[in-house]
Amino acid sequence: MIFTDDHVNSVEEGVKKLLTIAKHPIPNFKLIKKGNGDFIDSLFLDGEKIPLSYHVYEPRIDYMREYAATAVADICCVNTYSYTGSDVSLDELIYRELDISEHVLLSKIHKITAYINDGACNLIAKTQSGALANLELGNTMAPDTIPQFSHRLITKSGMASDRTVNTMVEQSGVYLFSSQDSRPTTYDDGDHYLYGLSCEESNEAVYIYAIISGILSKKELIERDIHIRALLSSVKESAKCGKSIYVDLEEIR
């Protein structure tokens, strides 16, 4: 089953395939897509609702975290722009990028200064280590536009970025130029075990697999979600009052 190129047709199917490969029992679980007032997907497992912050499991983001972890005292800042279609709410975008920032900077945010303007948000967040997360965010592109982003981690000993030098937009792996249409068809494939799922769907499937198999702690993910939502509230408070907001928290690596 593993070594065929049969398409995986859904995230749930992908999760079951990974659990099968790992010879792990397949529990009853349900993927709850965002909506109805919630802006991230959730996993319903063992009577608990677990937020799915799979954006931090994006391989390039994870690589940057590992890069940072080799010399934590050297971390200076992460500079980010992240623009999506209007199908992604600004709350979701702010939530996602704050989560990524802490994940990569390996330190919790304790001070936020933000400005918001309908579909745009600029903010500077300072972590307890003194490093900055500088975010430029917007969600005014057409729905379903491929998100355009750049995360540039700067440290005293070097930098890492998911945007290659001299590139401005997100690249695809495969470009098909036909003889009939001047515009290429692009393909965005993630994991070959999960062939048929996009990169984002693959990330979500792997994330759910990691939760079910115990690699990720459900309790920590639920606590993390509460923390990031508190930061999101601080962003809105700062934008409303025009001042920096200090967040009271403990340092957790």
Place this chain on the structure above:
Amino acid sequence: MNEVKPIKIAILSCNHGHGKSYYDLKGDPLFELVACSLEPDYRDKVGIEALGNNIPLYDTDEELYEKHPDLEAVIIASANIKHFEQVKEACRRGLHIFSMKVPTFELDEYDEMIRLTEEAGVVCQVELEMRHHAEVYRVREIVRSGKLGKILSINMLNYSHNPVWWRPWQCDPEKSFGKRVKINEESNLYRGGALADHPHIFDCVRFITGRCFKTVYAETAPNIRKEVETEDLVRIIGKLDNGTLFSLDPSYANNENKVEKQIHWQRYPRCVEVTLSIVGEKGTLIADLYGKAVNHQDKTNGFYLSAGPDSVGLWNKRMREFYECVRNEAKPPVGLREHRHTIETMVKAYESLSLGKPIEYKKEVQY
């Protein structure tokens, strides 16, 4: 164009980063490069050999002026702290001035420069090379066309290497900022680093939007380079006078080799970057304002590098414009008066760093 009458011009000090880019004037039909003065400590650091043997070199401006009384114009290519005195002397002598991007951060001095140049009736053009990139004009046209709708935010970065190793004044607080002022009470850094070296993105925001800055908030990240005492990494956010958000990053974010002469100094593939994004009600724009680059390997050390389009070109656009200003009374693309708001906003960014809070312009500013 009317018959060409070359302008007799000299380069003063030669130790500003862009000073050596004007050595080519020795072969430019619009100019007669008559002489250069050199800061003594920089004689072997500014590539003066590119001038050849026919351009006289002097250790002081006074000696240069004495030997060349028929001079018509000067390029003030010195450390920021010298600009005011050099402008004063040039005005006294009735010389037209081509100024580097930071005339002075001392706003009283700046206003005096405006007064002196206008009283003397001399041209004073400020070097802002981003005004010569076609991408900037395309972005401005798109904004003005309404294709993006109401502009919600405009965000720019200008990253570069830190030139302190071969040009120490650039991170000397007094020589760069004009005086020694701590970033804030908690910091061991002083004003005069990356923010002081990168006014382009402030100017571009104004040029593209036609608006002025209203609220400015800044923060620094820990320095990449522990040896320097001025800021490496700084971010400025805030609002323009029409409520548009902005975010500016003028950091020395790209690493370099610590060399005493500017040879084999590039470490990060593309040492200078200027990029922009605009979020509008009707969409989002992302742009590389430096345009397309050529990627290559340095033949000596194998480092993978990029060269931007203005590494090679047919036109010295800035000096062509300066010629038109001097000979044919054209208006400079950016003069001292127009540039003041940019410099004042940079000073306000430093004030925000000191006070740890947003700084607001109390009075309306005219573009």
